[in-house]
Amino acid sequence: MKPLTVALMAADVVGALLVPTLAARLLNGGTAAMSFHTMTVTALQMLAASLVAGCCAIGAGYCCSVLAARVAKDMRDAIYIKSLDLSVYSWLLTLVFLMFVCVNLGITKILAGKNLEVAAARQEAVGHLTGAVEEYYQGRDVIKASNREDGSAERVRGLTEQVRSVAQKADFLTNCINSIIRMFNRFSQAIVALLGGGMMLQGTMSIGVLQAFFQYMNQVGEPITEASFMINSTQSALASAERTFAMLDEPEETPDPAHPNVVEEPVRGRVEFRHVRFGYVPGKPLMKDVDFVAEPGRKVAIVGTTGAGKTTLINLLMRFYDVDTGSITLDGVDTRTMSRHGLRREFGMVLQDTWLFGGTVAENIAYGKPGATREQIIAAAKAAHADFFIRTLPKGYDTVLDNEANDLSVGQRQLLTIARVFLADPAMLIFDEATSSVDTRTEQAIANAMNALMADRTSFVIAHRLSTIRDADLILYMEHGDIVEHGTHERLLEQAVAYAKLYDSQFA
Ligand SMILES: Nc1ncnc2c1ncn2[C@@H]1O[C@H](COP(=O)(O)OP(=O)(O)OP(=O)(O)O)[C@@H](O)[C@H]1O
Ligand SMILES: [Mg+2]
Incomplete structure (x- = not known):
């Protein structure tokens, strides 16, 4: 061969x-x-x-x-x-040896089970610790303002102590197996030596045979020790794999259709909610029957008390969640028959929580349109009324922002995200409480930027301050998940029901 x-x-x-x-x-x-x-x-x-x-x-x-x-x-x-x-040499000695092999395997099984438990506990403890540290770091200002530094430090100390304790156990279990198995191997050698010695005295075994028996025992015993150690040390990897698989087993969002529908270009931006019913928790509907049309290029304002379902409406529009019954269409195409990517591409979002990443101001603006030129970036910043403050930054457009963009004010961050949307130039817009946390002058700047952006685009604006949405083409007043009033500002004031009351409470 x-x-x-x-x-x-x-x-x-x-x-x-x-x-x-x-x-x-x-x-x-x-x-x-x-x-x-x-x-x-x-x-x-x-x-x-x-x-x-x-x-x-x-x-x-x-x-x-x-x-x-x-x-x-x-x-x-x-x-x-x-x-x-081996058994030819002596069945009694072989039996003793095999008995010890079984004991070794039993010990390995017990220790491996224990090790898996401890490894899982260690990962859980590390998860709790990381979560707490991240939470406290993000809330450090509130913690300091509430004089709760000691409390948070105490909790972190408790969690690090937990990690230390389980880590110590896990390391001990991983490392002790070799010594335990070797110890039992030596026990077996001692017993074999004792029995073999007895046989020699009786003349039923020669010294050469006993020596050969010992060699064979070593040859078999060493791989068993190694295998036990390997099995034991793979337990922590197994614990990670279990957690990973548990996560992979979580139910996924429904996959996109194999042949997704697309909206005809150029997108007109007609959005229709048809008898939409939805609940976050199965069996507990939040929206029972939401039904409205946003005509192309119009400004739709969504108002209502806290928890009324305004953000939920946007979540459904962007398909972060799918409707239970009814449908949402974009230019006549059911959004569930489109790919999520294809749908979301048509929207630009400005949220109250701005998201900027560690990078230059220019890179942050260009996030929505990779490969944009410097001229396009500056034009977008100008359109968003952000250019004037960017120029006051130490390195202008090349100023590097840290991860949380702490070096910018909330209003400035908002203007940067508006510039980002300007550059991406989507067909439709969503503003979720984009101006509720800035002073009136900045609010005016943001409102100007928003109005410029909204011209000719279908826009959805969620606002608590009704001053910003008086000119909306359609105002939806929501309560407990449903739209209870809709119409223009003037019409709703004439009706003098919920919206009018809310308006009076702000401006009376
Ligand atoms: N992910 C979620 N899982 C379960 N329930 C949720 C979830 N998000 C929101 N809810 C619930 O749905 C209801 C509507 O929430 P939503 O965020 O739409 O209110 P909202 O009108 O945007 O309020 P706000 O003005 O405070 O932003 C609330 O009762 C809220 O507790
Ligand atoms: Mg909300």
């Missing part, structure tokens, strides 16, 4: 080396004067060489697998014969 394998490998290598040489000859023949006959022969030689090399490679692969299987088989046979040898 071995010479055949070597011959096949050699033929494979020769064939593989021959192909490029023949190809070079053929190509040179195309430029130099070579007869068509010679070219055909060379091409056929190339084909033959490829065929031979391929067949030889397959044959060599087959031979290698035969050899590997044979080696494994021979090893198994040898081990079996060796165990027979």
Whole structure:
């Protein structure tokens, strides 16, 4: 088998080396004067060489697998014969030895189970600690203002102590297995020596046989010790895998359709909610029947008390959640038949929680449109009334913001996100309470930027301050998840019900 394998490998290598040489000859023949006959022969030689090399490679692969299987088989046979040898020397000593092997395997099983438990506990403790540290770091200002530094430090100390305690247990369990198994191996050697010595005294066993028995015991015992250690040390990886799989097993959002519908370009921006019913918790509907149309280019304002369902309406529009019954259409296309990516591409969002990342001001603005030129970025910033303050920053557009953009005010961050949307130039807009936490002058700047952005785009504006939405084409007043009043500002004031009361409470 071995010479055949070597011959096949050699033929494979020769064939593989021959192909490029023949190809070079053929190509040179195309430029130099070579007869068509010679070219055909060379091409056929190339084909033959490829065929031979391929067949030889397959044959060599087959031979290698035969050899590997044979080696494994021979090893198994040898081990079996060796165990027979052991019992040939003395069945009593073999029994004692096998009993200790079983004890070792039992110990490994128990310790591995315990180790898995502790490894899972360690990961949970580390998770709690990381969560708490992140939470406290984000809320550090509130913690300081409430004089609760000691309390938070105490909780973190408690969690680090928990991590230390379980980590210590886990490390101990991983490391002690070798010593325990070796200890039992020595016990077995002592007992075998005792029994073997007795047999020697009785003259039923020679010293040579006892020595051979000891050697065999070592040969079998060492791999068992190693295997126990390996099994035990893989438990923490197994615990991670269990957590990973538990996460992977969580129900996923419904997959996008295989052939998603697309909205005809240019997008007009007509959005229709048709008898939408939705609840975050199954069996507990929040929206029972939401039904309205946002005509292209119009400004739709969504108002209502806290918890009324305004953000939920946007969540459904963007398909962060899917409706239970009813439908939402964009230019007549049911959004559930579109891909989420295709749908969200058409919207630009400005939220109260601005999100800026560690990078320059220019990079942050360009986030919605990778590859935008510097001129486009500056034009977007100007349109968003952000240019004037960006120029006052130490390095202008190249000022690097830290991860949380702490070096900017809330209003400035808001203007940057508006500039980002300007640059992305989506067909439709969503503003969720974009101006509720800034002073009146900044609010005016943001309102100007928003109005410029909203011109000719269908926009959804959620606002607590009704001053910003008086000019909306449609105002939806929500309560307990549903729209209870809708119309223009004037019409709703005339009706003098919920919206009018809310308006009076702000401006009376
Ligand atoms: N992810 C969620 N899981 C379960 N319930 C939720 C979830 N998000 C919101 N809710 C509940 O749905 C209701 C509507 O919440 P929503 O965020 O839409 O209110 P909102 O009108 O935007 O309020 P606000 O003016 O305070 O922003 C609330 O009762 C809220 O507790
Ligand atoms: Mg909200």
